[in-house]
Amino acid sequence: MSELNIETIRHSAAHIMAAAVKELYKDVKFDIGPATETGFYYDFDMEHKLTPEDLKEIEKRMKKMLSRKLEFTRFELSRKEAEEMLKKENQTFKLERLKDIPEDEVVSFYQCGDYVDLCRGPHVENSSQIGAVKLLSIAGSYFRGDEKNPMLQRIYGTAFATKEEMDAHFKMLEEAAKRDHRKLGTELDLFSFSDNVGPGLVLWHPKGAFVRNTFETFWKSEHYKNGYDMLYTPHIGQSILWETSGHLSFYKEGMYSSMEIDEKDYYVKPMNCPFHIEVYQSRIRSYRELPLRWAELGTVYRYEKSGALHGLLRVRGFTQDDAHIICTPEQIEDEIAEVLRFSLSIWKAFGFTEIKPYLSTRPAKAVGDPAKWEKALDSLKKAVDKAGLDCEVDEGGGAFYGPKIDLKVKDAIGREWQTTTIQFDFNLPERFDMTYIGEDGKRHQPFMVHRALLGSIERFFGILIEQYAGAFPMWLAPVQAKILPVTERQLAYAEELKRNFRAKGLRVDVDTRNEGLGAKIKLGRNERVPYLIIVGDKEMAEGNVSVRNRREGELGTMDVEVLTEKMLKEVEEKTV
RNA sequence: GCCAAUGUAGCUCAGUCGGUAGAGCAAUUCACUCGUAAUGAAUAGGUCAGGAGUUCGAUUCUCCUCAUUGGCUCCA
Numbered sequence: 001m002s003e004l005n006i007e008t009i010r011h012s013a014a015h016i017m018a019a020a021v022k023e024l025y026k027d028v029k030f031d032i033g034p035a036t037e038t039g040f041y042y043d044f045d046m047e048h049k050l051t052p053e054d055l056k057e058i059e060k061r062m063k064k065m066l067s068r069k070l071e072f073t074r075f076e077l078s079r080k081e082a083e084e085m086l087k088k089e090n091q092t093f094k095l096e097r098l099k100d101i102p103e104d105e106v107v108s109f110y111q112c113g114d115y116v117d118l119c120r121g122p123h124v125e126n127s128s129q130i131g132a133v134k135l136l137s138i139a140g141s142y143f144r145g146d147e148k149n150p151m152l153q154r155i156y157g158t159a160f161a162t163k164e165e166m167d168a169h170f171k172m173l174e175e176a177a178k179r180d181h182r183k184l185g186t187e188l189d190l191f192s193f194s195d196n197v198g199p200g201l202v203l204w205h206p207k208g209a210f211v212r213n214t215f216e217t218f219w220k221s222e223h224y225k226n227g228y229d230m231l232y233t234p235h236i237g238q239s240i241l242w243e244t245s246g247h248l249s250f251y252k253e254g255m256y257s258s259m260e261i262d263e264k265d266y267y268v269k270p271m272n273c274p275f276h277i278e279v280y281q282s283r284i285r286s287y288r289e290l291p292l293r294w295a296e297l298g299t300v301y302r303y304e305k306s307g308a309l310h311g312l313l314r315v316r317g318f319t320q321d322d323a324h325i326i327c328t329p330e331q332i333e334d335e336i337a338e339v340l341r342f343s344l345s346i347w348k349a350f351g352f353t354e355i356k357p358y359l360s361t362r363p364a365k366a367v368g369d370p371a372k373w374e375k376a377l378d379s380l381k382k383a384v385d386k387a388g389l390d391c392e393v394d395e396g397g398g399a400f401y402g403p404k405i406d407l408k409v410k411d412a413i414g415r416e417w418q419t420t421t422i423q424f425d426f427n428l429p430e431r432f433d434m435t436y437i438g439e440d441g442k443r444h445q446p447f448m449v450h451r452a453l454l455g456s457i458e459r460f461f462g463i464l465i466e467q468y469a470g471a472f473p474m475w476l477a478p479v480q481a482k483i484l485p486v487t488e489r490q491l492a493y494a495e496e497l498k499r500n501f502r503a504k505g506l507r508v509d510v511d512t513r514n515e516g517l518g519a520k521i522k523l524g525r526n527e528r529v530p531y532l533i534i535v536g537d538k539e540m541a542e543g544n545v546s547v548r549n550r551r552e553g554e555l556g557t558m559d560v561e562v563l564t565e566k567m568l569k570e571v572e573e574k575t576v
Numbered sequence: 577g578c579c580a581a582u583g584u585a586g587c588u589c590a591g592u593c594g595g596u597a598g599a600g601c602a603a604u605u606c607a608c609u610c611g612u613a614a615u616g617a618a619u620a621g622g623u624c625a626g627g628a629g630u631u632c633g634a635u636u637c638u639c640c641u642c643a644u645u646g647g648c649u650c651c652a
Contacts, residue, residue: 139647140579147649151579195643305577308650320652418652455652487609522613536611
C-alpha cells in the first residue's frame with residue numbers, strides 16, 4: 001500500500017458508502033465514486049428515491065463499517081472475466097465504463113467487506129484509517145455528464161484522516177459562507193433580484209451602483225491608456241444581423257424570442273460582436289489603421305437554464321467588459337500578449353493572485369483555415385509563457401470558430417468561475433466578409449479577437465464582494481467615512497465636518513440616530529465603513545476628531561487636515 | 577431544463593398533529609444626552625410565495641405554478 005493521502009481516504013470512503021447503500025438497497029447499480037477536491041461522491045441508479053433521512057441511515061452504517069476495520073483487498077481479472085462478473089451482477093453502468101479499457105488489459109477490483117468494485121485504486125489498508133466521514137447532500141447527475149443519458153442519484157460526502165481536520169474544514173466553510181456575495185449583497189444593500197422583474201436580472205441599489213460606476217470609470221480610463229477606443233451600440237438588432245452572424249443558427253437557444261417592429265423581427269443582443277463589426281464595415285479600412293481595439297461595456301441578455309442561475313455569478317442579463325481587436329496576421333502575437341498582460345494587471349489591482357488559465361484548442365468540427373488556427377494557438381501559448389503562467393490545455397475544447405484562453409477565479413467557497421476570455425474568431429470575419437486594404441493594394445481578411453478582461457461586471461462584482469468580504473477599499477467604498485457624534489450637542493459640528501470632507505471629494509456621512517456611541521460604532525463596522533470619525537465635546541472644543549480605522553483600529557485624536565490627507569492618499573493609491 | 581430540498585414581517589428564524597400567526601434585529605415615535613461592538617419604553621409591520629383541490633374551516637393536507645438553495649449540464 002502506497003502513502004496514505006487524502007484522496008485515497010476519500011476514495012475509500014466512497015467505496016464504504018457504496019457498500020452501505022448496497023446493504024440497504026439490493027437493486028442498486030453503481031456508476032463511479034471518485035474523490036473530489038473537498039470530498040467524494042458516488043453515482044447510483046436504483047428504484048428507491050433517496051431522502052435526507054436515508055443519508056443519516058447510510059452514514060450510520062458507514063460509521064459502523066469504519067470501526068470494524070474492514071480490509072480493502074485488491075485482485076485482478078482479465079477484461080473478459082471482469083465483463084462476465086459485472087454481467088452476472090447486472091452492473092450495466094460499470095459494464096459501460098469497462099468498455100473504456102482496452103480488451104487485452106487486466107483490470108483490478110477492490111473488495112471491502114461484501115462489496116466488490118471495479119477500481120484502479122489505490123485504497124487505504126482498512127476502513128479504520130478513514131478517521132471521519134460525513135454525508136452532505138443528494139444530487140442528480142447525468143451518466144457521463146450528458147443530459148441525453150439517464151439521470152443517476154449522486155450522494156456527496158467528505159472524509160478526513162481525523163475528526164479535528166474535518167471540524168477545521170467545516171469551520172472554514174462557515175467562514176467562507178459569511179462572505180458569500182449573495183448574503184453580503186442583502187446585508188450591505190448592494191443589489192437584489194425581484195420576482196416581478198425576473199430571475200437572473202439584477203437590480204443595482206445605490207451603494208452597489210456606486211461601486212459599479214466607480215469601477216467602470218476606472219475601467220474606461222485604463223482602456224484609453226492601453227490604446228482602446230470606446231463604442232456604444234444598441235441593445236437590439238434586426239434578424240438579418242443575427243442571420244449574417246450565424247447566431248440564429250448556432251446560438252438561438254441562448255437568445256430571447258424576437259419582437260416585431262414595423263413588420264421586421266428584432267432580437268435582444270446576446271453578444272456585442274455583430275454591432276462592432278457593423279462599425280468596422282461602415283467604411284473601407286486600410287492596414288494603416290490596424291490594429292483597431294474597440295471596447296464597450298455592452299449589456300447582453302442570454303437565456304440561461306433556470307437551474308444554472310447563481311447570485312451575480314450566473315445571470316441572464318449582464319454587462320460584458322467587452323472589446324474586439326481587429327488586426328493583421330503580423331500584429332496578432334503582440335496583441336494577444338498585450339491583452340493577457342492588461343487583464344492580469346487589472347486583476348492584480350484588486351488583489352487577485354489565484355488565477356488559472358485554461359487554453360482550449362481546435363475541436364473536431366471547426367471553421368477556418370487550419371494554418372490560421374495554428375498561428376492563433378501559437379500566439380495564445382506564447383502569451384501565457386510570457387506572463388509566466390502555467391495553463392491547463394483542453395484539447396479540442398475550443399469553440400468551432402476559434403481557440404481561446406479563459407481565466408478562472410475561485411469564489412469564497414472554492415468554486416471556480418470563468419472570468420477573462422480571449423477568443424479568436426475565424427467565423428465572423430468570413431461571414432461578414434470583413435476586409436482591409438493591404439500594403440499591396442489588395443483586400444485581406446483581418447484577424448478578429450473577442451476579449452473580456454473580467455468577463456462581466458456582474459460576475460466580477462460578485463467575486464469582488466467575496467474577495468473583500470464586503471469591505472471595499474477606500475477608492476471603491478460607497479461611504480468612506482462616517483462621523484459619529486457622541487451626543488446630539490455635536491450634531492452641528494459633525495455636519496460642518498461632513499461638508500468640509502465632501503468639499504474635498506470624500507464620501508462622508510453622519511450617523512444622526514438617537515443612539516449611544518457603542519451602537520453607532522457597531523453599525524459603522526457592520527456596514528464596513530473604512531473610517532469612523534468620533535466627535536464629542538472634547539473634539540469639538542479642540543477642533544479635531546477621534547478616528548477609528550476599519551483595519552488599524554483606534555487611531556486616537558487626529559487633526560482634521562491630517563486625516564483628510566490620509567484618506568485622500570488611500571483613495572489616490574487605490575490601496576487594496 | 578433535470579435530480580433533491582426550501583419558501584412564515586425589511587433581515588434571521590420559531591410555530592400551527594387543520595380552528596386565519598410569534599420572537600430578535602431593523603423601522604417609526606417618545607424619553608434619556610450617553611466616549612469606542614447593542615440606553616429604555618411604546619407603536620407599526622404578515623392574503624404564512626401564487627393558484628386550484630379536499631374540508632364546516634387550509635398558513636398547516638394534496639396537486640399545479642413560480643422563486644430560491646445544493647448538484648448535473650451549460651457558460652461571462
